[in-house]
Amino acid sequence: MRADARRNRELIVTTAADLFVERGPEVSMEEIARAAGVGVGTLYRHFPDRRALVEAISVDALQRLLDYGRAVSEQDVSGWEALRLIVRRCTELPLALATSVTGGSALPGRAELPGLVQAVNAELEWAAARAQREGTLRRDIPAREVIALISVAVCRPGARIDDPLVRVVFDGLRATGA
Amino acid sequence: MRADARRNRELIVTTAADLFVERGPEVSMEEIARAAGVGVGTLYRHFPDRRALVEAISVDALQRLLDYGRAVSEQDVSGWEALRLIVRRCTELPLALATSVTGGSALPGRAELPGLVQAVNAELEWAAARAQREGTLRRDIPAREVIALISVAVCRPGARIDDPLVRVVFDGLRATGA
Amino acid sequence: MRADARRNRELIVTTAADLFVERGPEVSMEEIARAAGVGVGTLYRHFPDRRALVEAISVDALQRLLDYGRAVSEQDVSGWEALRLIVRRCTELPLALATSVTGGSALPGRAELPGLVQAVNAELEWAAARAQREGTLRRDIPAREVIALISVAVCRPGARIDDPLVRVVFDGLRATGA
Amino acid sequence: MRADARRNRELIVTTAADLFVERGPEVSMEEIARAAGVGVGTLYRHFPDRRALVEAISVDALQRLLDYGRAVSEQDVSGWEALRLIVRRCTELPLALATSVTGGSALPGRAELPGLVQAVNAELEWAAARAQREGTLRRDIPAREVIALISVAVCRPGARIDDPLVRVVFDGLRATGA
DNA sequence: CATGAATGAGTCTTCATTCAT
DNA sequence: CATGAATGAAGACTCATTCAT
Numbered sequence A, B, C, D: 001m002r003a004d005a006r007r008n009r010e011l012i013v014t015t016a017a018d019l020f021v022e023r024g025p026e027v028s029m030e031e032i033a034r035a036a037g038v039g040v041g042t043l044y045r046h047f048p049d050r051r052a053l054v055e056a057i058s059v060d061a062l063q064r065l066l067d068y069g070r071a072v073s074e075q076d077v078s079g080w081e082a083l084r085l086i087v088r089r090c091t092e093l094p095l096a097l098a099t100s101v102t103g104g105s106a107l108p109g110r111a112e113l114p115g116l117v118q119a120v121n122a123e124l125e126w127a128a129a130r131a132q133r134e135g136t137l138r139r140d141i142p143a144r145e146v147i148a149l150i151s152v153a154v155c156r157p158g159a160r161i162d163d164p165l166v167r168v169v170f171d172g173l174r175a176t177g178a
Numbered sequence E: 001c002a003t004g005a006a007t008g009a010g011t012c013t014t015c016a017t018t019c020a021t
Numbered sequence F: 001c002a003t004g005a006a007t008g009a010a011g012a013c014t015c016a017t018t019c020a021t
Helices: A003-023 A029-036 A040-046 A050-074 A079-092 A095-103 A112-134 A143-154 A164-173 B003-023 B029-036 B040-046 B050-074 B079-092 B095-103 B112-134 B143-154 B164-173 C003-023 C029-036 C040-046 C050-074 C079-092 C095-103 C112-134 C143-154 C164-173 D003-023 D029-036 D040-046 D050-074 D079-092 D095-103 D112-134 D143-154 D164-173
Strands: none
Touching (some): A003 A029, A029 A040, A029 A050, A050 A079, A050 A095, A050 A112, A079 A112, A079 A143, A112 A143, A143 B164, A164 B164, B003 B029, B003 B050, B029 B040, B029 B050, B050 B095, B079 B112, B079 B143, B112 B143, B143 B164, C003 C029, C003 C040, C003 C095, C029 C040, C050 C095, C050 C112, C079 C112, C079 C143, C143 C164, C143 D164, C164 D143, D003 D029, D003 D040, D003 D050, D003 D095, D029 D040, D040 D050, D050 D095, D079 D112, D079 D143, D079 D164, D112 D143, D143 D164
16 A cells, blocks of 8 residues: 555545544545545545445554553553553553444455454453452453443543543442552 | 224323334334334324324333322332332333433423423332331432432333342441341 | 305415515415414415415406406406406516416316416407507517417516516507507 | 635636536535535635625626726727627627626625626726717617616626527617718 | 425435445 | 545435324
8 A cells, every 4th residue: 555545545544534533434435535535436445435434443543542552551560540540541542443344244355354353452451350360350251241330431522531420430430458 | 082093092002112212213104103003104103203102102101100109009018129110111111212302392382391300200210208207218318319329220121120239339328227 | 165265375375475465475485374464274274385375376366357357348448458457467566476376387187277368368358359450569469479478577586567577568569560 | 815715716717607507506516516626615715604605606797897808998899889899799698697796785895796887887888878979879778777687688698699589679779870 | 275294205414334545 | 656536325304294192
């Protein structure tokens, strides 16, 4: 893929993500193209249809999250702190969108999405398991459920790391002895 | 209002609420009408446009919730229990929808909505305040914030009273001494 | 026909005529009914469909014009003056409407309209012919054409007897010697 | 603007004008598109809504009239003859439509219409003033009113240069000495 | 017999997608 | 290869007309 084509692709994905966040899920393809400074034709050259674009946004966001998560894991931070860091990053990415897409059925032949979701979850579960071993995270909820829970709390449009909801969720997850 | 008209109106509101919950916010008016067994014209006679219909659904749900909340308050239950009961009822009503509407600007001249939201909130705050006095609910979060928090947790599409999220929220709200 | 029914009918016809003049030809049947203070059902009881109503307005207006024209003819006024009087009356009646209807095809089985148009024309032609004999109206245009001309000048929406157009038409029709 | 787009635009404007003249102001957009041999989408790409289309027709007609009027003025014809020529051209253009539009309020930001009307009127007034100086047009009516008058006579649906109405108007405007 | 609720065909308009330039 | 014009299916909404109350 040529350098300019790659740049266009990037540009479209990030522009579209921003537009979806700012103006809801009904932005038109035309508008996305205009905001990205390209013609619709170009948009469709990169993404055969709307779903492909939305999926690309998700893949992009999940990829960034995964990169970040792995970087964090290589750092020397506690499991609990890792969870918090990753969750903060979640709120900075268009993951509400990603989630709504994940909820739907993935396009056949485009299997990146489930794999990425899997990988991100693995990263989070590992952090959660560590935190449980460290005694900071409740042990009566399986790590898998902890993650599901955090996902719900964080993958809402407009979620922020210091939302009352997110704060209380972390309080609720804190091991009672801690 | 004639008896058959009232019946149709009810029918439309409940059918539409169900459809919105099942199939998302983009169901077409035509489809709603068909599901309710009436013509589009009838739909539009009762609700001048889509927004009016959605608003009516919210008003209806909030009204039911308020009725229930007041009935609960007259019962001899603890504040904590009242909270749980009201919250359970929330999950049975299309309040995710209601909330998304409340977020938008109310239609001019149709001031029921803010009033209802107010009234429901008052009911919930009263239960929360009682629970704080009873020593079962954390006192370091103002009752008002507790409600905001619960609203966020409960007014998601598909929320259930025994969701992990809702369970953890309640755990997080429990007074540490309790 | 009962007295109240006749009164309703009258009411509807005049109300509708006013509305058509004020707000153009697209007023809805519902609105006409509301303005007349009756239900749509009543409106439809009197007029099987929209065309019938519009036709009734025309018949009504032409009938009034004919009555007036005959009254004028029985008076002792000159042909020229008669023309002016009748024309003034035209501008007070919703004849622009009437004309647009006449232009269309009359409803089968409702032959009043052509007859009335005929009768009114006859009255006008007679006045014109008298004016020609009196030497006040140009003789080089057949009376029939004079009438056609006046009709065009007068049966416009918003026509008034002292419009520049109408004034010049009368000037142009004046016998040069007069 | 691409060549094919311009061609389509032209095609739509003229087709629509014809249809409006032939079948009245209620022709559907669908029908206009079909008659022009394009899809509705194309129609709407060129004209964001019905009003814009009607306005474009008017602008188009007035522009042609203005071009013609200026060409006539550069010819060596008398004021009276210029008036007649311009008026004949009026009857060949969909100016009845144009006029009905002019009557309504112009779209904000689309100020061509008032300007064009102004320009055409200026052209006509200049011809009228010349005719008055030449002694062929009555001097007791201000040129401006003469134009208003001619406009009324000519901007009717179906007006023709040799209508009795138009003929008599010109007769009525002729200076009595001429 | 009046009323106004119900009906549904028809209108305007939008937008994902295709295709000529 | 980018562009943006063309397409038409689909949705929101209106209104003449019918029919239950």
